[in-house]
Amino acid sequence: xxxxxxxxxxxxxxxxxxxxCLRIDRVVLSGLAESDARFLEAGVIxxxxxxxxxxxxxxxxxxxxxTSAFAKWPSSPSVTYGLGxxxxxxxxxxxxxxxxxxxLALEPLHExxxxxxxxxxxxxxxxxxxxxQAGSMLAANIEEGETRYWRAWNxxxxxKLVEARADSDRMKQILxxxxxxxxxxxxxxxxxxxxxxxxxxxxxxxxxxxNCIAPWYLGLVQLKxxxxxxxxxxxxxxxxxxxxxxxxxxxxxxxxxxAENVDESxxxxxxxxxxxxxxxxxxxxxxxxxxxxxxxxRGNNRExxxxxxxxxxxxPDRVKxxxxxxxxxxxSPT
Numbered sequence: 208x209x210x211x212x213x214x215x216x217x218x219x220x221x222x223x224x225x226x227x228c229l230r231i232d233r234v235v236l237s238g239l240a241e242s243d244a245r246f247l248e249a250g251v252i253x254x255x256x257x258x259x260x261x262x263x264x265x266x267x268x269x270x271x272x273x274t275s276a277f278a279k280w281p282s283s284p285s286v287t288y289g290l291g292x293x294x295x296x297x298x299x300x301x302x303x304x305x306x307x308x309x310x311l312a313l314e315p316l317h318e319x320x321x322x323x324x325x326x327x328x329x330x331x332x333x334x335x336x337x338x339x340q341a342g343s344m345l346a347a348n349i350e351e352g353e354t355r356y357w358r359a360w361n362x363x364x365x366x367k368l369v370e371a372r373a374d375s376d377r378m379k380q381i382l383x384x385x386x387x388x389x390x391x392x393x394x395x396x397x398x399x400x401x402x403x404x405x406x407x408x409x410x411x412x413x414x415x416x417x418n419c420i421a422p423w424y425l426g427l428v429q430l431k432x433x434x435x436x437x438x439x440x441x442x443x444x445x446x447x448x449x450x451x452x453x454x455x456x457x458x459x460x461x462x463x464x465x466a467e468n469v470d471e472s473x474x475x476x477x478x479x480x481x482x483x484x485x486x487x488x489x490x491x492x493x494x495x496x497x498x499x500x501x502x503x504x505r506g507n508n509r510e511x512x513x514x515x516x517x518x519x520x521x522x523p524d525r526v527k528x529x530x531x532x533x534x535x536x537x538x539s540p541t
Contacts, residue, residue, distance in 0.1 A: 307327065325337055329361055385410075417451060419491065439499045443496075497525060
């Protein structure tokens, strides 16, 4: 129960109501929750959101307020959903699913919990269950655009391209962002509808220049067409994109390593994430360079082919492969 005017100074109640009206004021709500245990509900509201670089105090408070609220109000969908969102934001989808399930047991039509559950099921690769979740959401007219996106994503993972394409086509009528256009282009590429795939992937690349999947798949589209120079050019663009991604990841990694007053568990998870991204994106840099080299060679552009061979060889895991390609290019007739 929240304090009322008989037991609490009017100033605190007014501050709470103002901080929880129209726009959430995290600073005011946090102060109330820290200074007066009766304002635990204010802490629940704060715990359901998170800043971009949460401090150790912020995460500790969020965890404390939400777990305390769960102990006090175990049948509150707001609290169970808050715990689900808290765990999901921290990258722990398995724990998040536990609390999304509790929320939906209490309030079956809780839309945010249903979407959170769908996303987390996708991340933990429970594809069939995610598809079932999406189906129940569509039946209830919940977040059709996002629901179609995630159902198509899971259907593609299972190789159900006809179903994925149907959801993707409907999704494109509702959502228009680089994430949606990229998925649509991937599915269309898988089905060899290359003209439509090229358009959607080009839109994705235009909407978000740091979306590296789009230029990579544009290269694959041209490869299916056996258009060697356009293929090479697309992979060269993908290489530049992945190089920028690596630089960004390294900068964010250094920033997180040096950040002060950051929750150590959050720091560790972020560092692990950036290190994994650097490894994956670095591999994509050399893969893009290698693909560009192969296709410049096919297009009889020996100079560019050799240059991209050298770029691919910067990756220790691709040295041998690049050396073999270079030898083939050098030996081939001009």
